[in-house]
Amino acid sequence: MKPTSDLAPTTTQTSRADRDHRTGLILSLLLGLVLAGVQFAQPQLHDGAFWLPASLHAICEIFAVTVAVLVFAVTWHSYRPAQPTNLLLLGCAFLAIALLDLAHALSYRGMPDMVTPASPEKAINFWLVSRLLLALTLLLMSLRPWRPLRSYRSRLPMLLATLGLVALFWVLGLGFPDVWPHTFVNSHLTPFKITAEWIIIFLLAVAALRFLSAWRHGLPYAAGNLMAAALISILAELCFTAYNNVHDIYSLLGHLYKVASYCLIYQAVFVASVREPYERLAVAIADRQAAEQRIEVMAFHDSITGLPNLALLQDRTLQALAAMRRDDTCVGLLFLDVDAFKLINDSLGLEPGDRLLRAIGQRLLHGLPESATLCRYGSDEFAVLLPGLNGPEAMAEVPQRILDLMATPFEIDGQLIPCSVSIGVALAPNDGHEPNSLLRNAESAMYKAKQAGHRTWRYYDAAIDSEVSERLHLLNSLRQAIERSELQLHYQLQFELASGEVVAAEALLRWQHPELGAISPARFIPIAEESGLIVPLGEWTLRQACRQAAQWRTAGIGVPRVAVNLSPLQLHHHSLEDAVRRALQDASLPASALELELTESSLIADTAQVLHTLESLKRLGIKLSIDDFGTGYSSLGYLRRLPVDTLKIDQSFVRAMATSTDGTAIVEAIIQMARSLGLDTLAEGVEDQATASQLQQLGCQLAQGYFFARPVPASEILTILTRHEGLRGA
Template sequence: MLTIGMLSNSYLQNYFHKDAKIRLHEAFFTLSLQLKSVERALTESLHFISENEAIIASLNLIKNYEDVQNYQQALFDEEKKRIITVLLHESKYSLNDTIAVYNASYQLVAYIDKTNGQYQSGYVSYTEGAPVYYVKMPHDTAYHPASKPEHIQETLQNIPKQKERPDNHGNIIYEASNNELNLQSSHTVFRKISDTKEDFLGFLQTNKIVSRSNINKLVAKEGLSVSYDFNFNGLSVRHQDHEHFIDTHAYDKAPLLFSEYRAEELTLGTTTHILFSGVRIPLKKKALLVVAYINKDELQAALTQSRHVLIVTILIIALVTFFISSIVLNKMLSLPLKRLLKGIEIIRRGDYSHKINVTSNDEFGLISVEFNNMAEEIAAREQKLDKLAHFDALTQMPNRVMFQKHADTAINRAKRRHSKLAVFFLDLDEFKIINDTLGHDVGDQLLVEVSKNLSKIMRNSDFLARIGGDEFNILVEDLESPVAAEEIAQKIIAQMKKPLLVNGKQMHITSSVGIALYPDDGQESITLLKNADLAMYQAKADGRNQYHFFSQELETSLNRRTVILKELKQALGRQEFRLYYQPKFSLKDGTIHAAEALLRWENKTLGFVTPDQFIPLAEESGEIIRIGAWVIERACHDFAQWHKKGLGITQVSVNVSNVQFDNESILDILQDSIHASGISAASLEVEMTESFIHKNSDKALETLHRIRDIGIELAIDDFGTGYSSMSYLKRLPLNRIKIDRSFIEHIPHDSDDVEITKIIVALAKVMNLSITAEGIETPEQMRFLQELQCDEGQGYLCSRPLPHDAFMAFVRDNNDWVTSVH
């Protein structure tokens, strides 16, 4: 009896030590699952951001056109702010503390960094080739210069340019940061050029701080706590109002957290009141010891209670045979333990649907119940992560990833059936204005209502998704012909015109729609989406609120546009630009006293490129700032030569685009060009469009008055085609109105154009402004304008635009002839 009691007591002690190891092993196992979930969330977040079209477009622009020595702040600072807008939006649904964006040269571009629960956003600008950091907190109204956070690297090093897959979590790095655990991940950004070629654009890097309190929340086990130690020098912890020192020196060979190890491999340590053990996590430069500990007094109380039960059990065992006692013991301990371990192994492999059969209310039963609950919680989190990965959090509609998967399946189905399908790419018109004027909350609610509105016209077989920002994709299967796709597009356009109720107010918004058909316009989902996107941009270029089918001509046009943009950036350095001058002649005596400078470009690859092809691209890319400065400088230089040679030209006019006016350097450029050439300010006339005045009237008025204060004269070009009102024209410091050629073309035969021209001339005289009529090509047009006492003419009747030397010769010959006649 005594021997049995001693053996049973020893077994109970070993059992409770083993039970303690199992509980600690459970805690480490739960922690490993939770950390892997955090890893997956971080990696998937970076993957989604890396495929964001706005991020790709901005990094592509930065890679191809950013020059830190000649940094175009207005263009690239705005691109970096757009990147930050995307990062802030994505951070709402991610665990990231920090997200940083680096360019293809591994240099920091922009970042967001969580501080006290709020994100600080920042980007890198350049002044004379040196980096300047601009930051902004949520309560700030604008960015201001400041230093970046120390933990955000200025330059990345030793990161391979390889394409990560969304399910690849191997690039998570664990490291120490200010005595806290930091999870860091990097992800490349590529732009797809073709099915076999991609262009490397840069990197994304994210950080997630897992504090000691965080790590306890991840485990969330009652009566059990978790902490960690970086130096293996010992750890002070507080448990149930007691301070405990845990000696960690002996744990430098402890099992690795993410490895496969058994509970019995854990080294169990003890202090006066706690039992503890530890596992290691390899870090970048050292190792981290994760320590879990439980109350030893609770286990001791349970052990004492079991000893009391043991005395009664021994008395019962004495009444039966040893054989029966062995069977009972096996049934009570060994079989439940084996069943429990088998269930744990199944759950460890990821089968969360498996349940451990609970056959008792003892410790094994309680452990089984806890593991079943844990499996259910992990399965629920996996489902939530899956939803985040495939559905838009704002509209609850399928996202880009889900749409592409569905499109791939639909394409395979269409191949088998030999049928057609269509991809519609829909983009809201002027949505940015709504966001900027009414706020992002209203913009978000409008996107929700647009989603509901589009859903009303979708069939059960149609697939609608929000792929990001204000863009939606629709996939329609089993099309009979392109005509059917056209009818659907008309239906979408009509539905989008209906008013939407947002926060109790009616709002109107339209959309532009691009259409790509399978198999005509692409055999894969990515190709169809790209081509539908191209078609959508053409619909916007055609005036918005309409649809456009993809065609090969569109792709050819885009390719030429890309080549033009590339060559345009180098044209100024290659001295490919020339100024031509079109004479402006007096309608009173025919003499030529002024000229308009017109930009011409001849490229060795493209040949002669017309202004309507390259000027819009120059404005979009920001190159117009440098090119426009050269035009002003060159025109002033040429005018100085005419003046020295006594040509008799009293004024030269230059066209200044809206982009140039929006840039604060325009005043310096004008003044510097006048001073460098030595001409008078009144010798230079600046021509602007009515659209500049209409776009930003207050700012435009201020800029124009500052130009007039210099002494430079101002003219409105193509007058009559814009939106200028009489009341606003009176406030402008104008010297001249130029009547648009579209009104001159059909006079004196078109009565409407005749009346309009008379009104414009009369208006100019009332306002004491000079008048230039553009596009004069016939003697009848000239005589009509002379009868109206119009001041000045310009057009092919006098001369086409001429190169510099030919212009000088023409002016001399013309003025000599006029002088001889009079």
């Protein structure tokens, strides 16, 4: 939390200060109108009038002296290290003004003699010094920067200098009245007196203009009030240039205006020295309380979804387990993982991905029982606590309800995003007696649900532990497989059915584990995709395949092109295009010698980013194909937009041709659709001559499978090619 500076008022303080300033300006305007009215009606109000007797004059001056002393007292006693120096200067000046006004009041005609006889001139002398000091002080305040006092010790010299200055004027005014110029002769003001008043008016006018500029620029002090005080003081001085009798209406107005200006200055000082610090303190306290509340929310709630986090879930699980033992009930814990969220997040972007998580959380909140606690466990993982269950049957309907809630796609940024979850269920006390074990077992059950094909749920089973441990061991080994040279590529040749010529070799990743032996891609590829390791694995595969293709071209081996599979995560990763460019450049391989195979599932989020990436790759000269076509989310709409060259017919359809007419019909439909779109077709999994001939008759151009060649290491490709050429020649 950023602290509030003493010289940086809050928005509330600023608005209140503006209101105070406007009030001061309105007051000065009204007082100006009163003076104008008096000037207009002067003969009726002035002739023979006795407006300011000595008693009323004494009351006005006592009030003015009291306010001036309060200005000094507030600024002096509210001192703090960050207080602007100008406030102390103003306070000390008003102490001097108070003492000079007191001397003026005691010297007024009609008051008892003090050292020397009371007279208008002696009173005017003290008055002029007081008003000149006020004008100079306000001018200094308007010109001098409002900076904090540097040293506490500088206060005392200010006070001593003030008292010394006052003592000097008291001595001169009381003991040596003849040294002063004449100001009041034969009941008239002298030119000196009037000139002095106009000089004071000029100084006050300059100060008022400076305060106006400061107020308009929002400087951090009560510039508006000080400007209003300067304006009212100008009105007072105008009164004291116009009176002919110290008791007339102008003299009364001048004294009243002086009191009004002092009050405005007191308000400015009080606000700056007392009210604003307390307001800042109140704001600081409120900010601290709000910060404490935010910290508490952050400690127990997720920052993206606003749902309870793991810490709050564990606390509530402890409470639920304690109640379970007391009431002889059960506690259920569900672990949810959003299927293929990495793919969705990479295709949409981080912000839309966060909005999707929030939407999932809100939908689950509205569909779960009121007693449930929904928690965001991790990036794309949620947990649901169900306390006080009467038995396993009471919980069985909840995971199915969640699956039904997730069946409707989410609309994010105008796109409909299908989304599903895999759910693991653990039930206390059988599956755990404390929060961590219950949560761990629910997570293990969730992995079992994922293996069952996603969008389903599974109960925890003790046998799952060994599977999870094996999975984790496999994941850790896979992280080191590249460094340990445990991975290698095998290549399966692809042929043209009509001519029998080799058109490409598909690169297939293989893993030879030093302890476990050969590990099937069906086991480690899903783990790599879920963990994100598929991106570095895919880049390694791409580099190795390009190098091998370049070596074949250099050696004159007839493999025109190498085909490399792309995972959905690779396609939606921002670095794909750069990785392809680097692999081609490092191997000195032309782009036309590379083919990238995409799965239909990778195109489920048909975003502008995916289309842009594919179009960029296509412009390089790279061929693109869709692998396992017919098993995903096919539609003519996206096929028409995608810049692909070939559809690879999934081997399940090819094998079905030998056993059913439906299989043949499906393959024929795919071939006809591809032909209508100007695409080639390649049949996967061809294992006999009859299937190859039938495919050729249906119009399929390309094929691969065990009938033609099995996947082999790169070193055996030449042998296969030589044998194949021999068979063709025969």
